[in-house]
Amino acid sequence: xxxxxxxxxxxxxxxxxxxxxxxxxxxxxxxxxxxxxxxxxxxxxxxxxxxxxxxxxxxxxxxxxxxxxxxxxxxxxxxxxxxxxxxxxxxxxxxxxxxxxxxxxxxxxxxxxxxxxxxxxxxxxxxxxxxxxxxxxxxxxxxxxxxxxxxxxxxxxxxxxxxxxxxxxxxxxxxxxxxxxxxxxxxxxxxxxxxxxxxxxxxxxxxxxxxx
Amino acid sequence: xxxxxxxxxxxxxxxxxxxxxxxxxxxxxxxxxxxxxxxxxxxxxxxxxxxxxxxxxxxxxxxxxxxxxxxxxxxxxxxxxxxxxxxxxxxxxxxxxxxxxxxxxxxxxxxxxxxxxxxxxxxxxxxxxxxxxxxxxxxxxxxxxxxxxxxxxxxxxxxxxxxxxxxxxxxxxxxxxxxxxxxxxxxxxxxxxxxxxxxxxxxxxxxxxxxx
Numbered sequence: 001x002x003x004x005x006x007x008x009x010x011x012x013x014x015x016x017x018x019x020x021x022x023x024x025x026x027x028x029x030x031x032x033x034x035x036x037x038x039x040x041x042x043x044x045x046x047x048x049x050x051x052x053x054x055x056x057x058x059x060x061x062x063x064x065x066x067x068x069x070x071x072x073x074x075x076x077x078x079x080x081x082x083x084x085x086x087x088x089x090x091x092x093x094x095x096x097x098x099x100x101x102x103x104x105x106x107x108x109x110x111x112x113x114x115x116x117x118x119x120x121x122x123x124x125x126x127x128x129x130x131x132x133x134x135x136x137x138x139x140x141x142x143x144x145x146x147x148x149x150x151x152x153x154x155x156x157x158x159x160x161x162x163x164x165x166x167x168x169x170x171x172x173x174x175x176x177x178x179x180x181x182x183x184x185x186x187x188x189x190x191x192x193x194x195x196x197x198x199x200x201x202x203x204x205x206x207x208x209x210x211x212x
Numbered sequence: 213x214x215x216x217x218x219x220x221x222x223x224x225x226x227x228x229x230x231x232x233x234x235x236x237x238x239x240x241x242x243x244x245x246x247x248x249x250x251x252x253x254x255x256x257x258x259x260x261x262x263x264x265x266x267x268x269x270x271x272x273x274x275x276x277x278x279x280x281x282x283x284x285x286x287x288x289x290x291x292x293x294x295x296x297x298x299x300x301x302x303x304x305x306x307x308x309x310x311x312x313x314x315x316x317x318x319x320x321x322x323x324x325x326x327x328x329x330x331x332x333x334x335x336x337x338x339x340x341x342x343x344x345x346x347x348x349x350x351x352x353x354x355x356x357x358x359x360x361x362x363x364x365x366x367x368x369x370x371x372x373x374x375x376x377x378x379x380x381x382x383x384x385x386x387x388x389x390x391x392x393x394x395x396x397x398x399x400x401x402x403x404x405x406x407x408x409x410x411x412x413x414x415x416x417x418x419x420x421x422x423x424x
Binding site (some may be wrong): 008010014016017018020021025042043044055074080081086094095096099100102103105109111120149150155157173174176177180181182184189190192193194195196197198199200201202203204205206207208209210211 | 214220222225226228229230232233234237254255256285292293294298306307310311312314315317321323361362369385386388392393394396399402404405406407408409410411412413414415416417418419420422423
């Protein structure tokens with residue numbers, strides 16, 4: 001990893017995540033080379049932005065020919081540290097939690113959910129997606145030695161902070177939060193919020209403005 | 213609605229969506245007045261940013277006293293056009309689609325999913341969350357006259373563009389896209405992407421950079 005890669009700004013990370021997903025789909029479709037214009041169109045980003053973002057991986061671009069897709073995918077995956085498996089724990093085995101536990105793409109992308117927790121005594125001990133649901137209070141004990149760095153929170157909003165605290169105690173370094181509430185963590189534990197309603201509110205606003 | 217409100221920038225919309233959710237929770241907890249500092253802390257945004265964002269709703273702030281929560285909520289909800297019900301249609305009744313159909317918060321926030329579609333003959337005609345799953349091809353016919361402005365796409369990635377086309381034909385003006393693929397729509401149809409993996413990739417990157 002060269003020093004340039006360390007300084008990839010946040011907005012670029014998000015775009016790289018989009019590029020790599022698009023490139024992987026193209027690769028599955030048998031495409032081997034792609035121009036920045038074609039990639040730009042597929043990702044709905046402008047071509048000069050893509051060329052700028054891909055300067056981190058410049059060696060895969062050949063003027064007039066385009067980028068070698070496999071090389072570019074491998075390089076972006078390495079730069080984002082997603083070329084390796086990540087163990088995750090999920091907390092909150094409701095409908096959404098169950099859907100994520102059964103979501104094939106997590107495993108396909110090497111995000112392995114290795115433990116599922118809930119505080120409901122009627123759920124503890126049941127099996128979901130081949131895993132036994134464990135009591136949330138036992139999190140630190142259950143996760144010990146499992147190298148789980150990412151926690152996925154799918155509890156109701158009023159339980160989210162408590163389970164986040166448990167996850168941090170258990171050694172998790174990043175939280176994917178589906179509860180529509182802000183979670184506070186120590187400075188070195190990252191939180192990414194998946195908030196459906198922010199998106200719905202943006203749609204309502206945009207649709208209404210457009211039709212005024 | 214005054215003319216100032218029309219010009220709320222995109223980033224502000226996202227923050228307003230966070231403020232209103234936080235304020236609603238505080239209101240449920242019985243809080244009536246709040247300072248910009250306390251709201252800032254609860255939303256993890258800095259106080260001067262909040263004060264700037266709330267200049268659109270300035271009449272609810274009293275110096276040294278704070279904002280009247282109920283008034284502020286009502287005003288933000290009106291500005292975002294989320295003070296009214298929105299009819300939605302969901303396409304793709306897999307695990308995630310099922311979880312969203314059963315998600316109480318959609319109804320609580322007046323996002324009413326009034327129709328569910330799938331192209332799987334084994335799913336068509338079954339009932340989910342009190343609704344009969346309909347064939348995706350019948351979308352325009354089924355949605356006619358139902359005032360459905362928002363479509364929710366929870367299909368596998370390779371089906372997402374086709375169902376988006378159906379939704380647009382059926383008169384939808386905004387799409388909440390959970391499929392991890394870019395969807396193309398006419399210029400006046402808005403798309404919001406809920407991409408779990410962009411968030412996971414950002415976590416992987418941040419965690420790895422931190423522990424280098």
